[in-house]
Amino acid sequence: MVRTLIEEIELGSKNALLKINIIRYYINNGENTLADLGKEMDLSVPTVTKLVTELIEEGYVVDFGKQETTGGRRPNIYGVNPDSGYFVGVDIKHIWINIGLINFKGDMVESKFSIPFNYENTQDSFDKLCIIINDFVDHLSIPKPKILSAGINISGRVNSETGHSYSIYFFSEKPLSEIFQEHLGMHVTIDNDSRSMAYGEFMSGLVKGEKNILFVNVSWGLGLGIIIDGKLYYGKSGFSGEFGHLSAFDNEVLCHCGKKGCLETQASGSFIYRRFLEKIAEGNSSILEKRMKKGEHIIQEDILEAAMKEDMLAIELIEEVGNTLGKHIAGLINLFNPELVIIGGVVALTGDYLLLPIRSAVKKYSLNLVSKDSSIKLSKLGDKAGVVGACMLARSKMLGLI
Template sequence: MNTNFLLSSDSNNRSELLKKKIIHYYIANGDATIADLGREMDLSVPTVTKLVTELQEDSYILDFGKQDTNGGRKPNIYGLNPASGYFVGVDMLKDKLNMAAIDFKGDKVQLEENVPYELKNTPASFDEFCRIIEDFIVSLPIERNKILAVGVNISGRVNPVSGYSYSIFYFDEKPLAQILEERLQAKVFIENDSRAMTYGEYMKGVVQGEKNILFINMAWGLGLGIIVDGNLYYGRSGFSGEFGHFCMFDNEVLCHCGKKGCLETEASGSAFHRILTERHREGSNTILAGKLDSGKEISLGDLLEAVRKEDVLCIEILEQMGFNLGKGIAGLMNLFNPELVILGGTLSLAGEYISLPIKSAIRKYSLNLVNQDTEIKISRLGERAGAIGACLLSRSKLLGMIRY
């Protein structure tokens, strides 16, 4: 199989660009005839036929035979060959990894969730990170050379063009993406986790044709993914979406960014944990008292389970957090006027316990006409959004479909 044109960055090779556009068309629209492609790409039938034939020879395109039509000559229909290549996605969370693999058409091949991993900004933690990814790749029912790219999600400030992460594993002068490529022996793209989750929902989740979207990633931290006119918005250096660091509160809580008053200090998983601990010390009751008293680690799963068991204190804290967050989202809506706001990340699994106070604050603080334009939905992919999004983004980046 010839993979050179996929890996090539030569923007002057017209034939290679057209081949990538054909694959992009099939990804976006599904199977089609040569006539359909010609009309969409404004190319002659002989030109499209030549390109599709070369893609068939390289095993990227399959001929599915004659298409059923009402009389007349039946055209052949073509589509992507799912086995022509595979993509791996890795979503890094505070205490676990979620990993996935998809085929060339974007269908899931394997998903491994909740792999234990303690994220620390140390070389040893990085070595363990690489080992877990390598073990996952080896476990796949796929030949190693069929893996065309690996996508790795990292929270915080990530420059996907330069390949540097400035939030974690910034030990070396070489870009993190390059170091990972050397360790994993595969093409690697790094990406901000919220943006990858946004792309996962856009391609395979709750999005139904909307082109202007905000994705709120509610986990230990607070992130934002932005899609404008169907394209991910990156900003100048890939640092867009730092929603959690809106300065919204006159408090003395130090955010992990080093500043005080950030939205994240009153509306995130870390805020939930801190406020619960403070309220318990002040005498409030909670079913998590035993863990708090013993100093045992409390996960987001523990906090959500307490909410589901109708722990009054946890529900009260979550509702206030939701209202705080909704106030911030209202500001985003007034600014972007989106068609859709998606509530995602681990805390979105709380369902209406968090979505109702968010919506209440949005109604109170957003402009009425803007509010009427925007639908609010819970993520369909849930905690799988990051790993699936990393897979899909690595495919799109390899094909040159992402505009930075």
């Protein structure tokens, strides 16, 4: 249905453009009366009435009836019809996938979290991913044609405009978004995972009116989503935010990008994992020791969980990451002068163990005048930030909101 509107816009229809602006208005500002909508959009009441009536007939807008007021006349309020279209969001993590579905209004109506998965740059991994997404869609309570678009988060370098991915699943010259479309049978856009998490937090998380925001994604890797003046910042080709690959150390640790000494090699979940195994081999103790001695394979999440059970070794490593990260976030604050720095990603699920050393290092290493403008907070959406962002990006891209 939205495609029809977009097609009309492409044909140069002024009414279609006004109608999509009304939909955007409702999405950004919520429900409203026709009189107020007219004022906000600088249109006469008869024009607004005509356009909204058409949008109701087309199924995009609903009349919610009389407004609840304490007397006087009570005009009807109107807003988007939640059922007029749906958007799928897919967040691929290191060892699992989260998938969600939002309605046209932006409410998450169905979701599936922590579906086991092996994120590797192989055809087999890609095929399994498509099977999982198709299976999710097949089991939804709404029919597939109601899904207008899907947003998929990809780690590393992604050009969301051309649909190319350069860090993972680059098997052909064809844009990855197109290959996804062929396998999934629906419209697909891709974006960088940290950018998508930032957008999730911006649209329905922690952000309450702030316009200049940095979202630091501390997961297996380290990423950054940048919002400037209320808009996602992409850079020329969509590669902005490669915070994890900042050359920060003289270490000999080979980063997965192919270089040595990247910030990510000492400030990420993969660092915590690597150091934890080394420390245990050196004879340090931990509550996970027994399992490891039995030959059991432990994962990053086991260590983060151990920290929540007050395991000193795990806590110390998270603090070390917090310190290192804080020092470099101080640099970001000096550069960007943001209102809000959000710390998210799986490592941030450990809360104060990561946040407090970050705050303390930021205080120590940033310019006080600059950093006193910035509050540093934990992500509100937690492990849902990616999937919420992916859904929201799918909708916003389709409606031309970003």
